[in-house]
Structure formats: C-alpha cells, structure tokens
Amino acid sequence: MRSRVREFDSSTLNESVQNTIMRDLKAVGKKFMHVLYPRKSNTLLRDWDLWGPLILCVTLALMLQRGSVDSEKDGGPQFAEVFVIIWFGAVTITLNSKLLGGNISFFQSLCVLGYCILPLTVAMLVCRLVLLAELGPINFMVRLFVVIVMFAWSIVASTAFLADSQPPNRKALAVYPVFLFYFVISWMILTFTPQ
Amino acid sequence: MAAVDDLQFEEFGDATTSLAANPDATTISIEDPGETPKHQPGPPRGSGREEDDELLGNDDSDKTELLAGQKKSSPFWTFEYYQTFFDVDTYQVFDRIKGSLLPIPGKNFVRLYIRSNPDLYGPFWICATLVFAIAISGNLSNFLIHLGEKTYHYVPEFRKVSIAATIIYAYAWLVPLALWGFLVWRNSKVMNIVSYSFLEIVCVYGYSLFIYIPTAILWIIPQKAVRWILVTIALGISGSVLAMTFWPAVREDNRRIALATVVTIVLLHMLLSVGCLAYFFDAPEMDHLPATTAAPNQTVAAAKSH
Numbered sequence: 001m002r003s004r005v006r007e008f009d010s011s012t013l014n015e016s017v018q019n020t021i022m023r024d025l026k027a028v029g030k031k032f033m034h035v036l037y038p039r040k041s042n043t044l045l046r047d048w049d050l051w052g053p054l055i056l057c058v059t060l061a062l063m064l065q066r067g068s069v070d071s072e073k074d075g076g077p078q079f080a081e082v083f084v085i086i087w088f089g090a091v092t093i094t095l096n097s098k099l100l101g102g103n104i105s106f107f108q109s110l111c112v113l114g115y116c117i118l119p120l121t122v123a124m125l126v127c128r129l130v131l132l133a134e135l136g137p138i139n140f141m142v143r144l145f146v147v148i149v150m151f152a153w154s155i156v157a158s159t160a161f162l163a164d165s166q167p168p169n170r171k172a173l174a175v176y177p178v179f180l181f182y183f184v185i186s187w188m189i190l191t192f193t194p195q
Numbered sequence: 196m197a198a199v200d201d202l203q204f205e206e207f208g209d210a211t212t213s214l215a216a217n218p219d220a221t222t223i224s225i226e227d228p229g230e231t232p233k234h235q236p237g238p239p240r241g242s243g244r245e246e247d248d249e250l251l252g253n254d255d256s257d258k259t260e261l262l263a264g265q266k267k268s269s270p271f272w273t274f275e276y277y278q279t280f281f282d283v284d285t286y287q288v289f290d291r292i293k294g295s296l297l298p299i300p301g302k303n304f305v306r307l308y309i310r311s312n313p314d315l316y317g318p319f320w321i322c323a324t325l326v327f328a329i330a331i332s333g334n335l336s337n338f339l340i341h342l343g344e345k346t347y348h349y350v351p352e353f354r355k356v357s358i359a360a361t362i363i364y365a366y367a368w369l370v371p372l373a374l375w376g377f378l379v380w381r382n383s384k385v386m387n388i389v390s391y392s393f394l395e396i397v398c399v400y401g402y403s404l405f406i407y408i409p410t411a412i413l414w415i416i417p418q419k420a421v422r423w424i425l426v427t428i429a430l431g432i433s434g435s436v437l438a439m440t441f442w443p444a445v446r447e448d449n450r451r452i453a454l455a456t457v458v459t460i461v462l463l464h465m466l467l468s469v470g471c472l473a474y475f476f477d478a479p480e481m482d483h484l485p486a487t488t489a490a491p492n493q494t495v496a497a498a499k500s501h
Contacts, residue, residue: 075350075351075352075353076350076351076353077351077353081353096281096316096320098274099277099278099280099281099316100281100316101278101281169284169285169286170283170284170285171285172285173283173284173285173288173316176320177320177323180320180323180324180327183327184327187327187331188351188353191334191349191351192351193348193349193350193351
C-alpha cells in the first residue's frame with residue numbers, strides 16, 4: 001500500500017519487524033503533522049500511502065457506530081455505513097476531479113482526502129469526552145464550536161494539497177464536492193448521541 | 196440563418212492556447228497515431244433550429260454546434276469518453292443554475308444554456324446536495340418540532356439518507372429516460388422540429404431540481420402555511436423551466452397528446468416535492484411558536500384547541 005519511492009534496498013527484507021513497522025509509522029506520523037499544519041507541500045502527494053486513511057476511518061467508524069442493541073430503528077449510522085460513506089465518498093470525489101481534467105493520480109487523491117479526516121477524528125474524540133459531562137445547550141454549543149473549527153481545518157488542509165492539481169477555471173467545481181463530503185461527516189459527528 | 200462572417204475558417208492552435216483564448220471552444224486531442232484525424236465537420240443539425248437560434252444573441256452557437264458532432268468520438272470504454280460529459284467550466288455551471296432559477300418566457304433552457312454541451316456534473320452534484328439537504332433539514336425540523344416533548348429522544352434518522360438518495364436519483368434518471376423514449380416514439384410518427392438527446396433531458400431535469408435545495412432548507416420552519424407557499428413557488432419556477440423546455444418538442448403533435456405530456460411532467464414534479472415534504476418533514480401540530488417554555492402544558496393546550 002505504499003508508493004515505491006524508497007531506494008531499492010534489498011536489506012529491508014532482512015531487517016527486524018520492528019524496523020519495518022517503525023518506518024511506516026513514522027511516515028504516517030509525518031503526514032499527520034503535515035495535515036495539522038497545512039502548508040503547500042508535496043509530501044502527501046509524493047509518498048502517498050493508505051495506512052493513515054485506514055486508521056482514521058476505522059477509528060471514526062468505531063466511535064460513530066450506534067450501540068449493538070438496536071432498540072430504535074432510526075438511529076445513527078452503523079460501522080459499515082460510515083466506512084462505506086467515507087471510502088465511496090472519497091472515490092467519487094477523486095473520479096470527479098479526474099473527469100474534470102485534474103492531473104492527480106487516483107491513489108494520491110484518496111490519500112489526501114483520507115488524511116484530511118484527521119481534524120474531524122480529533123473533533124469526534126473531543127465530542128465524546130464532552131458528552132460524558134451533563135447534557136444541555138452549553139454542551140451542544142461546545143460541540144458545535146469544535147466541529148465547526150475542525151471542519152474548516154479539514155477543508156483548508158485538503159484544498160492546500162488538492163487545489164493545484166485542477167485546471168484553473170474549474171477549481172470551484174472540484175472543491176465543492178470536498179466541502180460536501182466533510183460537511184456530511186461533520187454532521188454525523190455533531191448529531192452523535194450516546195444511547 | 197447565421198451571418199456569413201461567422202463561418203470563416205479559424206486556425207486552431209494548441210488545445211491549451213485555444214482554450215485560453217476561447218473558453219467555450221471544444222477541443223479534441225488525438226492520442227493514438229493510428230487513428231484517423233477527425234477533421235470533417237459534423238452535419239448541421241437541421242434547419243429547424245433557426246427559429247430558436249434567433250432567440251439567442253450569441254454568435255458562437257454555430258461553431259459549437261458544428262464542432263459538437265466530433266465531440267463524442269472516443270469509444271465508450273475509454274476514460275476520455277466520460278470526460279466529454281464533464282467538459283464545463285465554473286462559470287458555465289453557474290450560468291446554467293441561474294437559468295434554472297430565472298425562467299424567461301419564450302427562452303428555452305436547453306437552447307440557451309446547454310447548447311449541445313450537456314454535462315453530467317450539474318445533475319449529479321445537485322442531486323447529491325439535494326439528498327443531504329432534505330435528509331438533514333428533515334432531521335432538524337423534526338428536532339425543533341418535538342423539542343419540548345418529554346418522551347422525545349433525538350435520533351439522527353440515518354436511514355432516511357438512503358431513502359432520499361434512492362428517490363431523488365431514481366427521479367432524476369428514470370423520468371428523463373421514460374420521457375426520452377416517449378419523445379423518440381412520437382418523433383417517429385410526427386416530424387418534430389425540436390428534439391433532444393437523452394443527456395440534454397437529464398441535464399434539464401438535474402438543473403431544474405436546484406430550486407429545491409434552498410426550499411428544503413427553508414422547510415425547517417415549522418409553519419404549514421410557509422411550507423406550502425414554498426412548495427408553490429418552487430414548483431412554479433422549476434415546473435415552468437421544464438414546461439418551456441418540452442413544449443417546443445411536442446407542440447407539432449396532436450394537441451391533446453402535447454398537453455397531456457406537459458401536464459404529466461409538471462404533475463410528476465409536484466408529486467416529488469409534495470412526497471418529500473410529507474415523508475421527511477413531520478407535520479407541525481402547533482400553529483404558534485415552538486415550545487421553549489412550559490412545554491407539556493402547551494402541548495396539551497394545543498391538542499385540546501384543535
């Protein structure tokens with residue numbers, strides 16, 4: 001699941017498992033830092049990988065799923081529903097930007113969209129902690145504020161990476177679906193209610 | 196008939212430079228050296244379009260129509276084939292949305308805005324936005340209506356997103372398919388001046404649904420009168436866009452069939468909007484402001500006064 005940018009070092013076959021795992025974890029961590037402090041850089045695009053998006057997606061879906069006891073028929077999303085929304089949403093946005101004439105590769109775009117879910121995952125963690133306190137309007141206001149800030153952060157981070165790859169007269173057309181995607185995820189986070 | 200000086204030969208340079216000079220131009224790129232270059236212009240699409248062309252004030256409509264015959268030349272299994280359906284710029288999408296919001300009597304949406312360049316971007320993303328707008332607004336409005344009730348526990352109602360998606364996308368694709376089939380069948384019996392391709396019909400339907408996005412958001416207001424006024428306005432605008440688009444396509448036909456077609460189109464549109472309102476938005480029981488104080492007493496009082 002990694003791009004083959006690293007030099008062909010046959011000794012990676014003989015290294016210890018810890019070395020392999022630490023190298024990949026460091027790469028993922030470096031990309032997390034790039035998302036948290038978005039500047040125009042090529043790191044996410046050059047060395048794309050899908051480990052980070054997978055970790056984030058699974059974490060988010062685990063936290064968002066409703067309880068296993070399905071007392072009401074119309075609750076929040078299940079694990080599979082969140083998973084499908086995130087991955088199919090990312091694939092649709094990637095197809096859309098490629099069809100509009102963008103010159104970004106399929107997996108690079110998936111990588112960027114997946115990594116930029118990081119702020120929203122942080123928002124979900126914060127919301128879960130806030131929900132342990134007493135429910136009420138103040139509780140809701142705090143969660144609303146956190147979700148809005150993280151939503152804006154995700155949008156800024158992803159446009160910093162994606163905007164350059166679009167033809168100049170179609171930038172808005174390519175960015176709007178990203179906005180819709182993160183808006184839907186933010187809505188799911190905001191409306192999460194514990195059982 | 197277009198002016199003669201519109202038909203002078205233009206030197207086409209590199210695709211990028213010609214696109215920079217004239218954003219409306221259609222460019223083709225020849226990938227495979229084995230392919231024959233497609234330089235022959237497409238056949239002019241019938242002189243019957245003259246009367247509608249007079250309504251257009253634009254002089255490069257002829258060029259795009261002549262070039263349009265070369266557009267969809269890649270085989271359907273290549274990626275480039277599908278790229279031709281997304282060959283629109285930001286300002287074109289905005290123009291088409293504006294055209295669907297302000298129907299001008301006598302001007303045809305397809306002739307004026309689509310002009311042989313139907314896109315799938317608009318219909319797809321307008322439908323996606325509408326699905327989420329309806330689901331989210333319905334959820335919000337139900338929350339606001341039931342806010343004070345003691346037995347109410349808020350649920351995000353996630354199932355409704357998939358139901359909304361099925362309804363909206365089925366409407367936006369199956370109804371144009373049926374309408375296109377019907378028009379093709381009538382065309383074989385009665386020679387119509389104006390005929391539309393399947394993608395143009397999908398395009399019109401997609402853009403005509405745009406008005407429902409702000410309508411769905413405004414449906415959060417839990418007042419019956421407000422909601423029905425919004426339904427009427429939205430139906431009026433988008434219904435008139437559809438009616439004015441399809442009237443020229445059927446007016447040559449038998450009077451009754453033409454009227455029945457247009458009436459059916461508007462009726463289906465009304466069914467969609469009223470159905471969405473009824474299913475996704477609970478009826479507001481209280482006619483006055485939502486309960487923020489002394490909630491149980493007000494609920495009981497309102498129930499008694501009905």
